[in-house]
Amino acid sequence: MHFDCDVVVVGGGPAGSTAASALARAGRRVVLLERDAFPRFHIGESLLASVNEVLDAIGAGDLIRQEGFPRKWGATFMTPDGGVERFADFAIATEVPAPQTWQVPRERFDELLLRHAVRCGADVRERHRVMEVDFDDDGVTVAYRPVRDASDDELPVPESRLRARMLVDASGRSALLGRRFELRVDEPSLANVAVFSHYAGVPRAEGRRAGDIRVIARTDGGWFWMIPISDELMSVGAVLPREAFQAQPNITSGELLERLIADTPVVATLMRHAERRWPVRVERDFSYGSRRYAGDRWITVGDAGSFLDPVFSSGVAIALESALEGARAVDRGLARGDLSARAFATFDRRQRGRFRAFRRFVVSFYSVAFRDLFFSDDPPPRMFRAIITVLAGYWRPSWITRWWLWLFFVTVRLQPWLHFAPSHLAANNARPHDAASPASAKSA
Numbered sequence: 001m002h003f004d005c006d007v008v009v010v011g012g013g014p015a016g017s018t019a020a021s022a023l024a025r026a027g028r029r030v031v032l033l034e035r036d037a038f039p040r041f042h043i044g045e046s047l048l049a050s051v052n053e054v055l056d057a058i059g060a061g062d063l064i065r066q067e068g069f070p071r072k073w074g075a076t077f078m079t080p081d082g083g084v085e086r087f088a089d090f091a092i093a094t095e096v097p098a099p100q101t102w103q104v105p106r107e108r109f110d111e112l113l114l115r116h117a118v119r120c121g122a123d124v125r126e127r128h129r130v131m132e133v134d135f136d137d138d139g140v141t142v143a144y145r146p147v148r149d150a151s152d153d154e155l156p157v158p159e160s161r162l163r164a165r166m167l168v169d170a171s172g173r174s175a176l177l178g179r180r181f182e183l184r185v186d187e188p189s190l191a192n193v194a195v196f197s198h199y200a201g202v203p204r205a206e207g208r209r210a211g212d213i214r215v216i217a218r219t220d221g222g223w224f225w226m227i228p229i230s231d232e233l234m235s236v237g238a239v240l241p242r243e244a245f246q247a248q249p250n251i252t253s254g255e256l257l258e259r260l261i262a263d264t265p266v267v268a269t270l271m272r273h274a275e276r277r278w279p280v281r282v283e284r285d286f287s288y289g290s291r292r293y294a295g296d297r298w299i300t301v302g303d304a305g306s307f308l309d310p311v312f313s314s315g316v317a318i319a320l321e322s323a324l325e326g327a328r329a330v331d332r333g334l335a336r337g338d339l340s341a342r343a344f345a346t347f348d349r350r351q352r353g354r355f356r357a358f359r360r361f362v363v364s365f366y367s368v369a370f371r372d373l374f375f376s377d378d379p380p381p382r383m384f385r386a387i388i389t390v391l392a393g394y395w396r397p398s399w400i401t402r403w404w405l406w407l408f409f410v411t412v413r414l415q416p417w418l419h420f421a422p423s424h425l426a427a428n429n430a431r432p433h434d435a436a437s438p439a440s441a442k443s444a
């Protein structure tokens, strides 16, 4: 039977490039089909320390280190008035081998990884959209089409086909297979909306903390991110519960972001001399789980499988790790001649575990109890270190760290009754924000 390649990878974001690089380095014939031409904008700029291991494993560590991206040692969590700052330094967690990571403009980071996949031997075809996939007992047939410019003439674009043994779906939130097999599990408790842009003229912290992400809690359950992505630019965005957005209609997304900045005191101060460099963008309802991450002749990696609210910057780390583990499982399956769902059971289980480990933190972050404890004056050092270990990306730490995490989440549960920590945010915590609705927000 003729195969054009061993594996087709759909999507050239961080997950697709990682999977393609790993498989090509293992000697597999890989075709990666990417809808867009790179570089292209993408949100998701703050990395976790765990990505270092994946980048080294696919031979891209030096490439990223040489690029001069801002160095990130951790995160600074702040109350809306800036009165409390909780510095989460990845270096205090002894289970984190290389604590320093990066803040990345994604158009550059993603392009570096995609070009790296080419150098590793993958056949990368940009501006090719996968239209349909058809699985049978022996392989998968992938139908794809070149993407046309608006200026292209009206000639019909022919559809092409590729025959492969295996498909890796890395199509991000387009979720090619997730939609086809109805795998998506909604996360109603994380039905949030994000509004964001890039700004110049925003001061940053001094010294080692200059490259940190700043996460500023709001009193309505939402929060701001501030991520220094270059010497000049700061990525600034607000995430709010959907109801808070729907509170007032008829406002542009630009006006909305300005209002949110103005009524979050510490952000307003930091943004006093800021100049916006891009139109304001909006993303909605981005969190979802998955019923399965693998089946006969397919796996999903990165956002194509599941995605969690970005409060702990876990997206790219999960994308890279799942892609590397998925690629290794595919390589083993090809070697054994077994590409059935059974061959990917371990991958599927680990991906579920990874999602659950981060989900516990993300869902909890939106509770008053979690925030009160997180901002408490003197968190027990070992408990705090355990939290940082996971926030650095190490979601499966030693049993003792897991025990401290268990204790922390028990404390979160009991906080509403036993008040271990005073509340910094409770005053009007559950109150829907009185700003505008992006549902009706026109573009800025």
Ligand SMILES: Cc1cc2nc3c(=O)[nH]c(=O)nc-3n(C[C@H](O)[C@H](O)[C@H](O)COP(=O)(O)OP(=O)(O)OC[C@H]3O[C@@H](n4cnc5c(N)ncnc54)[C@H](O)[C@@H]3O)c2cc1C
Pocket (backbone or CB within 6 Å): 010, 011, 012, 013, 014, 015, 016, 033, 034, 035, 036, 042, 043, 044, 045, 046, 047, 048, 128, 129, 130, 131, 170, 171, 172, 173, 174, 175, 176, 194, 283, 286, 301, 302, 303, 304, 307, 310, 313, 314, 315, 316, 317, 319
């Ligand atoms: C508001 C917001 C803030 C975020 N902040 C962070 C953060 O600070 N840190 C972090 O780590 N993560 C963050 N994320 C998450 C992060 O953006 C994603 O987790 C990450 O991009 C996932 O990578 P991926 O490769 O799986 O998907 P993507 O990067 O989305 O790549 C998917 C690729 O597939 C291509 N594609 C789609 N369909 C097709 C098709 N049919 N044919 C061919 N190609 C196709 C797309 O063009 C795209 O290039 C954030 C997300 C949001 C929404």
